[in-house]
Amino acid sequence: MAYVATRGGERAIEQAERLYRADIGAIGRERVEAVRDGLPYLVDRLMGEASLYEPDLAALALAQSGGDLYEALLLLRAYRTTQPRLAVAEPVRQADLFTVRRISAAFKDIPGGQILGPTLDYSHRLLQVGVLNGEEYRPAPVEPAAEPAPATQPSLAEWQKAQDLIPDHPAESVEPDEIPDITREPLLFPVSRAHKLQSLARADTGGTLALGYATMRGYGAVHPTVNELRLAEAPVRMRHPCGTVFSAGRVRVSQTEVVSKSGGSLQLGFSATFGWNEVKTIAAATLDLASGQPDPHPASNEEFILYHTEAVESSGFCVHFKLPHYVTFQSHLDALRRVKADRQQAAAIAAEEESRHETNEAVP
Amino acid sequence: MKLSELTRPWSAFSYGFLDESAKREIRRRILKAIAVPGYQVPYASREVPIARGWGTGGLQVTLTLLKPDAVVKVIDQGADDSVNASSIRKFVSRVGGTVETGDTTQATLIQSRHRIPEEKLREDQILVLQVPNPEPLRPVQPDMSVAREMHADADYGQLWLILYEQLVRSGRIMQGASYPSMVNGRHVMTPSPIPRWDVPKLNRADHLTILSAGREKRIYAVPPYTSVEPLVFDDVPYRVEDHQDKACWRSGVRGFFMNELPQEDGSSLYELSDSHFGIKHIRKAAGEAVSIGETWYRNGRMAR
Amino acid sequence: MSLELLPTAAESRTNAAFEELMWALARPGLIRRLPLAGFAALAESLIDRECSFHVRHDAALAERLAETGARAVSLADADYVFAPAGSPEDVTALAGLRVGTLSYPDEAATLFAPAHFGQEPAGRGPRLRLSGPGIREAITLQAGGVDPSFWPMRESAIRYPLGFDLYLVDGDGLIGIPRSTKVEVL
Incomplete structure (x- = not known):
């Protein structure tokens, strides 16, 4: 047994890391910008799961991890935990959102109108292989509508509440410092509404989809209809110590409400997250709805879904079996x-x- | 209030990586864990720059306790040179500027995965055990909310039942590592996946043990001089692994927990699992002035 | 990545204070020495906007604690209580300390009370015999400034694992008595 045994492990892990990094190569500002500008939906997905809205940092994390999403996520989460909480933004209501896309499957038309906005939903998924032969793929320019859609839209659920179609849950007023924060408190069950929605907001997109899909297929008693889905930019408004409210910028957000008939009334499931990520919010809203039912199916039990869609924990534990x-x-x-x-x-x-x-x- | 009162000069990270608010939270939880030995205290469990499931719970406790004159030992499966132990030690010294040691007797703080060193820990030493799954009731109740109620009611009947079933089915208690143990006569805990060999080292020990599960977000503790009793039937005594007669092929030392090394000829060699303990024996045999601490086991038996 | 390798003065102070709080609770009945005397130095290492506190008869301390962002609440709701236990009235007030629930015994209060550990015979308080986790066999101690009625009140409040945890503070001296400690008045 060598006396220097301790150094053996250290050299091995150092060289192993170098091998990984050698494949990715040097990272400069240019690469980070290419990731940020060229892959905005990937950056969005990552920012949502990280609970950290900073496209430059998310792009850097992707560049640094060579695109391994779970590694990138851990980089961002570990960075986030070191940041002090300086202030709490003012609440954002649906009518405040600068909405670029708004869909309801529940009605043909809705107050404020359906807005298709940016989507690949009706595109033909054909690879533009010409690009590989040196032909530039230049999408056709957008032709502006004769009349621009209004920047903000009313809430459909408000209309339904006024019609007495869905029960109203008046918002509780909470002091900013008392807003529950899943990043600073343990997740305990039965879970508070705030913790549940926060957990879903940062849940793994793939995991949320898998469990949401199971519920949609029938492992659960809900049959969701998309009540309203939005992609938007939310204003971040801060209150200055002297009382003035000012804007600190905007963040891209997605939100989905799903609706299901339950007993004599309709019930809403809700999900919102940083970035534009439709599949995640639809699945998460479905899970929110299904897990809130009395005696839910095991696949949509609160503890089951929230524990198993935590991306950093599930991915970390999975790879720890290599130890x-x-x-x-x-x-x-x-x-x-x-x-x-x-x-x-x-x-x-x-x-x-x-x-x-x-x-x-x-x-x- | 001024902005300057809320902020401080920018730095990449705080000393010990975790900021003061994260440390304060862990401190509060550690105190409750000590006050109710064996009870799992929930905590927020911040992300740290190593992956979940790789010792983040232990690391958060170590980082909270860290100070520049701490002497830190990190082991994985008993070995200081294991790759993940190396990685954790490197991180701790990077953010803490602490002294590293392999020598159990020199350390003030020992973070370990799956082993308790063979040399007896003293009253001034802290052992931090990494815990993958803090819930001893998980095999009988995967739902954590229900398991919590069972702890509240000290309802451990189902745990006894699986031990009894093992006895009936196999004639032996088949629990390997993570042997469920009653702490201070009230809460059953999992001692983390340490072998059965190590569990008696926690019973009425001189040192403080803090167990932390980062992924599952639970901290619990065994203070010094606290009873830790493996669940056993009166007529079926607790048995540690049959390692008392095995000899380490490197050091020749007998009577401690061993790693088995399968050989091509179908036989096995054994080596001390506590790697630095082995190194000390080899150096001593080579005539170096090495002091080996008192051990928990003597002649392959737990000494009391 | 540039890293600071040394803690700030404040970080060293809170780290050292916590270490004493931890060992005091892990080794009940032994006197620990704090880096700084007084309640404020202890509070600094533990209390922030995520906690609640209650202070009796010490306006200056209450103000210091409020600056941490912690919420001032009634005694029955407080996580951390700073209060004297020197008179029967004090002790009666402390009977409302939170003891946690069986599912969450950690939701119990921690009481910090002033005391005297000195040798002067006047007001040394009754002799106490402590046993339980953290104590090798048994330990005897005397703490002045704590009304004798405190100990029966404590005993009836504790239904282990329910109960409050106690720190006695004398200047820079600190004694921890968690709920797991059995205290007999000799």
């Missing part, structure tokens, strides 16, 4: 060998008795 476990394995092996030894011993005794028995019988 050595030889001590625990040794301990299990010991128990197994003991039982095996017991059985061999028991079999030996039985065989001995058997042969003694046979010998006795053989004696006339």
Whole structure:
């Protein structure tokens, strides 16, 4: 055993990291900007899961991890935890959102109108292979509508509440400092509404989709209809200590309400997240709705969905199985060998008795 | 109030990586964990720059306790040179500027995954155990809310039942590592996946043990001189792994927990799992002045 | 990445104060020495906007604690209570301390009370025998400034794991008595 054994592990991990980084190469401002500008939906997805709205940092994390989403996410989350909380923004209501896309599947038309906005929903998914042969793919320019859509839209749910179609849950007023914050408090069950929506907002997109899809297929009693889906820019308004409210900028947000008939009324499921990520908010709103039902299906139980869609925890635990476990394995092996030894011993005794028995019988 | 009162000069990270508010939260939880030994205290569990499931719970406790004159030992499966132990140690010294050691007797703070060192820990030492799954009731109740009620009611009947079933089915208790243990006569805890060999080292020990699960967000503790009793039946004694007769092929030392190394000829070699303990024996045999601390086990038996 | 390798003075202070709080609770009945005397130095290492507190008869301390962002609440709602236990009236008031629930015994209050650990015979208080986790066999101590009725009140408040945790503070001296400690008045 070498005295310098400790250095062995350290050199190995250092060189392993270098191998990974050598594949990615040097990272400069230019690469980060190319990621940020060229892959905005990936950046959005990451910012939502990180609960950190900063496109430059998200693009840097993607560049630094070579596009491994879970690695990029961990980089951002670990960065986020070191940042002080300086202030709490003013609440944003639906009517405040600068909405670029707004869809309702529940009605043909709605107050404020359906706004298709940017989407690939009706595109033909054809690879533009010409690009690989040097032809530039230049999408056709947008032709502006004769009349621009209004920047903000009323809430459809407000209309439904006024019609007494869905129950109203008046917003509780909470002091900014008392707003529950999942990043600073443990998740406990039964979960508070705030913690549930925050957990879903930062949940893994793929995991949320998998569980949401299971519910949609029938593992759960809800049959969601998209009441209203929005992609928007939300104003971040701060209150200056002297009382004036001012804008600190805008963040891209998505939100989805799904509606399902339950008993005599309609019920809403809701989800919102940073960035434009439709599939996640539809799935998350479905899970919100399904998990709020009395006695939900195990696949849409609150604890089940919130624990298992936490991206940093689930990905970390999954890859941790690569770590050595030889001590625990040794301990299990010991128990197994003991039982095996017991059985061999028991079999030996039985065989001995058997042969003694046979010998006795053989004696006339 | 002025902005300058809310902020401080920019720096990439605080000392020990975690900011004061994260540390204060962990401090509050540690105190409650000590006040109710074996009870799992929920905590926020911030993300740290290593992956979840890789010792983030232990790391958050270590970072909270860190000070420049701390002497830190980090082990994984008993070994200081294990890759993940190296990574954690490197991070701790990077953000804490602390002294590193492999020597159990020199350390003030020991972070470990799956082992308790063989040399006895003293009253001034803190052992931080990394915990993958803090819930001893998980095998009988995966729902954490229900498991919490069972702890509230000290309802451990189902745990006894699975041990009994193992006895009936296999004639032996089959629990390997993570042996469920009653702490201070009230809360059953999992001692983390340490082998059965190490569990008696927690019972009425001189040192303080803090167990922390980062992913599952729970901290619990075993203060010094606190009873930790593995769940056993009166007529079926607790048995540690049969390692008392095994000899380490490197150091020749006998009577401690071993790693088994399968050989091509079908046999096995054994080496001390506590790697630095082994190194000390080898150096001592080579004539170096090395002091080996008192051990929990003597001649392969737990000494009391 | 540039990293500061040294803690700031404030970080060192709160780290050291916490270490004493931790060892005081892990080794009940032993006197620990704080880096700075007084309640404020202890509070600084633990209390912030995520906590609630209650202070009796110490306006200056209440003001210091409020600056941390912690909420001032009634005694029955407080996470951290700073209050004397020197008179029967004080003790009666403390009977309302939160003891947690069986599911969440950590939701109990922590009481910080002034006391005297000195040797002067006057007001040394009754002799106490402590046993339980953190105590090798048993330990005896005397703490002045705590009304004798405090100990029966404490005993009836504790239904382990329910109960409050106690720190006695004498200048820079600190003694921890968690709810797991059995206290007998000799």
